[in-house]
Amino acid sequence: MxxxxxxxxxxxxxxxxxxxIRQVRKSGYKIHDVYTPFPIxxxxxxxxxxxxxxxxxxxxxxxxxxATALAxxxxxxxxxWPMNIGGKPHFALPAWIPITFELTVLFSAVxxxxxxxxxxxxxxxVKKDHFRLRSTDDLFVMAIECTTKTNExxxxxxxxxxxxxxxxxxxxxxxxxxxxxxxxxxxxxxxTEPEIIH
Amino acid sequence: xxxxxxxxxxxxxxxxxSLGLMGVGLLxxxxxxxxxxxSGDHRMQARFWASLLQNxxxxxxxxxxxxxFIAATTLAWGGWQVSFRRVSEAISxxxxxxxxxxxxxxxxxxxxxxxxxxxxxxxxxxKHDKILLHKAGFLNKGFFIVWTIITLVGWxxxxxxxxxxxxxxxxxxxxxxxxxxYIWDNTVWAAIFxxxxxxxxxSSIPWLWLxxxxxxxxxxxxxxxxxxxxxxxxxxxxxxxxxYLKNLGYLEFTNEEHLHDLGKFMFAFSVFWTYLWFSQFMLxxxxxxxxxxxxxxxxxxxxxxxxxxxxxIINFLAxxxxxxxxGAKRNYGTLTFxxxxxxxxxxxxxxxxxxxxxxxxxxxxxxHVPMMLADxxxxxxxxxxxxxxxxxxxxxxPLIAKNHPFLKESLIHHT
Numbered sequence: 289m290x291x292x293x294x295x296x297x298x299x300x301x302x303x304x305x306x307x308x309i310r311q312v313r314k315s316g317y318k319i320h321d322v323y324t325p326f327p328i329x330x331x332x333x334x335x336x337x338x339x340x341x342x343x344x345x346x347x348x349x350x351x352x353x354x355a356t357a358l359a360x361x362x363x364x365x366x367x368x369w370p371m372n373i374g375g376k377p378h379f380a381l382p383a384w385i386p387i388t389f390e391l392t393v394l395f396s397a398v399x400x401x402x403x404x405x406x407x408x409x410x411x412x413x414v415k416k417d418h419f420r421l422r423s424t425d426d427l428f429v430m431a432i433e434c435t436t437k438t439n440e441x442x443x444x445x446x447x448x449x450x451x452x453x454x455x456x457x458x459x460x461x462x463x464x465x466x467x468x469x470x471x472x473x474x475x476x477x478x479x480t481e482p483e484i485i486h
Numbered sequence: 487x488x489x490x491x492x493x494x495x496x497x498x499x500x501x502x503x504s505l506g507l508m509g510v511g512l513l514x515x516x517x518x519x520x521x522x523x524x525s526g527d528h529r530m531q532a533r534f535w536a537s538l539l540q541n542x543x544x545x546x547x548x549x550x551x552x553x554x555f556i557a558a559t560t561l562a563w564g565g566w567q568v569s570f571r572r573v574s575e576a577i578s579x580x581x582x583x584x585x586x587x588x589x590x591x592x593x594x595x596x597x598x599x600x601x602x603x604x605x606x607x608x609x610x611x612x613k614h615d616k617i618l619l620h621k622a623g624f625l626n627k628g629f630f631i632v633w634t635i636i637t638l639v640g641w642x643x644x645x646x647x648x649x650x651x652x653x654x655x656x657x658x659x660x661x662x663x664x665x666x667x668y669i670w671d672n673t674v675w676a677a678i679f680x681x682x683x684x685x686x687x688x689s690s691i692p693w694l695w696l697x698x699x700x701x702x703x704x705x706x707x708x709x710x711x712x713x714x715x716x717x718x719x720x721x722x723x724x725x726x727x728x729x730y731l732k733n734l735g736y737l738e739f740t741n742e743e744h745l746h747d748l749g750k751f752m753f754a755f756s757v758f759w760t761y762l763w764f765s766q767f768m769l770x771x772x773x774x775x776x777x778x779x780x781x782x783x784x785x786x787x788x789x790x791x792x793x794x795x796x797x798x799i800i801n802f803l804a805x806x807x808x809x810x811x812x813g814a815k816r817n818y819g820t821l822t823f824x825x826x827x828x829x830x831x832x833x834x835x836x837x838x839x840x841x842x843x844x845x846x847x848x849x850x851x852x853x854h855v856p857m858m859l860a861d862x863x864x865x866x867x868x869x870x871x872x873x874x875x876x877x878x879x880x881x882x883x884p885l886i887a888k889n890h891p892f893l894k895e896s897l898i899h900h901t
Binding site for chain 2: 329330343347374385386
């Protein structure tokens with residue numbers, strides 16, 4: 289659990305958002321994340337995010353699937369329970385290719401979905417803090433992480449000048465925790481009015 | 487719109503290289519003719535004609551696949567390919583000269599009294615051959631000749647029509663209604679091309695031209711497999727020309743996003759080729775019926791073993807592992823290397839489709855691998871021919887279809 293201090297602001301439009309991101313990065317502020325109602329091409333580049341490693345993970349899972357399938361079938365048909373099927377050799381590689389292929393795809397697909405959920409901190413019975421709920425509707429929300437060097441007043445004025453609205457300074461939990469959205473009443477979640485510290 | 491270089495002009499070096507390669511090809515044909523073609527022995531002659539058959543059919547199908555690419559993307563209302571579609575149009579304009587070459591070679595083989603390559607042309611033999619007698623409705627000279635000519639003429643006419651549609655609006659910007667009509671016309675002609683293409687390349691033509699070399703054997707998957715070969719090689723050819731033009735500073739609107747998608751096509755269709763290759767192999771391996779295994783006997787267990795597995799390594803393992811990552815598909819060097827490798831790999835694949843039959847010793851039924859130098863030389867000759875005619879077509883038309891309604895979509899293309 290790590291609670292950090294953020295300056296949060298909303299933008300009405302991605303056409304205001306993109307130049308704002310450029311300016312904010314140029315001025316040296318640390319963007320925690322940007323939340324948008326829909327996926328936007330090029331946002332990752334504008335924010336300077338590195339390419340995801342998800343596909344490397346997918347490749348590793350796929351290799352694991354291939355190895356599992358081949359090793360398991362080899363063990364069964366040559367050692368554990370050899371059978372004579374149509375006079376074919378016990379090590380009947382061509383016949384195993386379809387199953388190997390299926391397991392390769394299955395391992396990589398399931399593995400990638402689970403990894404993706406982990407990276408996005410999504411799981412059943414797990415909760416996360418949200419900055420602005422309207423980022424799931426019509427607002428483009430940017431959260432800037434405050435460091436010891438951040439001058440908050442200056443930052444707020446800067447964001448306002450870039451077209452940011454409802455600029456607030458908030459303490460937020462960045463990690464996920466066990467709990468349920470409909471039962472847990474942790475103060476940060478349901479409130480429509482953000483807690484203003486500054 | 488920013489200033490662009492619309493007009494391609496051939497460099498001197500390019501001309502020299504293409505003419506040099508054609509020279510190598512011609513020399514190889516002459517040498518192979520002296521050593522084999524001019525011999526009185528039918529099997530020696532067949533080795534010469536098989537080489538011409540393999541090379542001409544392969545390169546004809548590859549250049550024709552460039553027009554299939556245009557037709558398929560047009561039919562799918564794709565926009566991303568517009569910025570470099572002139573390149574594949576230029577490649578497809580090699581089809582006329584290659585069809586004439588291929589047509590002459592095919593007719594010469596079918597009409598000659600040498601039945602080593604197509605032994606179903608031997609009417610005396612067919613009378614006593616139960617299997618060939620049953621196939622005579624399809625495998626006979628009349629049908630072969632008529633259908634081959636219809637096919638070649640059809641590819642040429644439909645390809646010319648699609649190229650002409652593309653050129654028509656070069657100096658005439660379209661209004662909204664005109665653009666809609668233009669897209670509709672393109673869609674209709676692309677659809678007609680694809681229907682004809684599927685009746686020929688995807689079904690009957692590989693059966694007639696290539697599969698009938700092993701006339702006793704059959705596989706319904708064969709044509710799809712041949713099509714996959716020619717299509718992935720065609721994409722490689724398009725990519726290589728796009729990269730060449732990019733290196734010269736042309737095609738300003740084509741960037742690594744487009745190359746990335748071409749790389750994806752090469753990756754995907756290499757896997758598709760493997761899927762068909764394996765499906766054909768595994769079913770026959772599993773059933774193990776002598777009538778069906780005759781095709782794989784010389785290839786998997788005989789002298790062709792090495793070439794057979796080499797094609798799988800080049801055409802499947804190499805693209806799978808090398809083209810898998812995003813960086814590789816956006817890298818000019820890696821893509822160029824893979825394009826050449828894929829073009830060579832599928833040339834080898836066609837080689838092992840054509841040659842084991844004619845190279846079979848009728849007494850012992852053992853097939854051997856001939857020395858491939860002359861065949862490679864003839865292949866290089868065809869490469870030179872394609873370079874020459876593609877560059878000529880590129881220089882004849884603006885490099886960018888600047889009035890195409892979907893051009894904007896190509897400019898902002900993003901993967």
